[in-house]
Amino acid sequence: MDLPDLMIIVATTRTGGVGPAIADWFNDKALTHGRFTPRTVNLAELALPFMDEPNHPRLGRYTHQHTRDWSDQVAASDAFVFVMPEYNHGFNAPLKNAIDFLHQEWARKPVGFVSYGGVAGGTRAVQMIKPVVSCLQMVPVTDAVAVPFVQNCLDEHGRMKPSEIHDGAATTLLDGLARWTAALRQP
Ligand SMILES: Cc1cc2nc3c(=O)[nH]c(=O)nc-3n(C[C@H](O)[C@H](O)[C@H](O)COP(=O)(O)O)c2cc1C
Structure with a gap:
């Protein structure tokens, strides 16, 4: 069966950032979930400059x-x-820079959020990005993964040490993402 392609974007570009560890865990969850072909793109490796196109991205x-x-x-x-x-x-x-580079490429596609941080688990950042993705006609999936106190969720090798809550939230996110992907792929 032709599974939809899921791009997992690691947003941090910081040396020693914890984003790749969280993304590795989520990539494995997506593989096990079985409804997507996941692929991780690390913005640090993509290394886009600040948006430098002369034309509005909607023109392509x-x-x-x-x-x-x-x-x-x-x-x-x-x-x-x-x-x-x-x-x-x-x-x-x-x-934001990686999003701003493009336009139609994002449209009518769902996006889920795996956020992390201190006490709020990155949820303030997620609420802030929702108008941005909506502007591009993306569909933000409500069920999300939030990882509060992220440093406590890493093992001695820096790998994600998920709790049952994290694992359950990832499955719920992927279920919702799969439903929206199927709905939005209709001709
Ligand atoms: C510039 C900066 C600002 C931060 N601001 C917040 C914040 O507002 N809320 C929060 O929960 N954590 C904040 N943190 C802590 C981060 O959640 C924590 O450092 C996390 O590891 C950052 O992700 P990264 O390692 O993948 O870059 C901040 C960290 C940095 C570097």
Whole structure:
């Protein structure tokens, strides 16, 4: 069966950021869930510059190879999960930059959120990004994973040490994402 392609975006670009560990765990959850073909894209490795296209992205007239490559990757994806930290009660700038580069490639596709941070588990950042993704006609999935006190959720090797609550929330997110992906893929 042709499973939808799920792009898991690691939003942190910080040296030593914990985002990759959370994303590894979520990628495994998505594989086990069995309704997606997941693929992780790390914004630190993607290394986009600050948005430098002369034309509005809705026109799709990209002048830089890095934009065309990013466009191809996003266009080929059916659904997204943002693995995102909370910085100063908001989402981090590299994630907004990566979103702003493109337009139609995001439209009519669902996006789920795996957020992390201190006491609020990144939920303030998620609430802040919802109007942004809605502007691009993405569908934000309500059921989300929040990881409060993220440093306590890592083992001695820096790997995610999920609780039953994290595992359950990931399954619920993936269930919701699968329902929206199927609905939005209708012709
Ligand atoms: C610039 C900056 C701002 C932060 N602001 C918040 C915040 O507002 N709320 C919060 O819960 N954690 C905040 N933190 C702590 C982060 O949640 C924590 O450092 C986390 O590991 C960051 O994700 P990363 O390691 O993947 O970059 C902040 C961290 C940084 C570096």
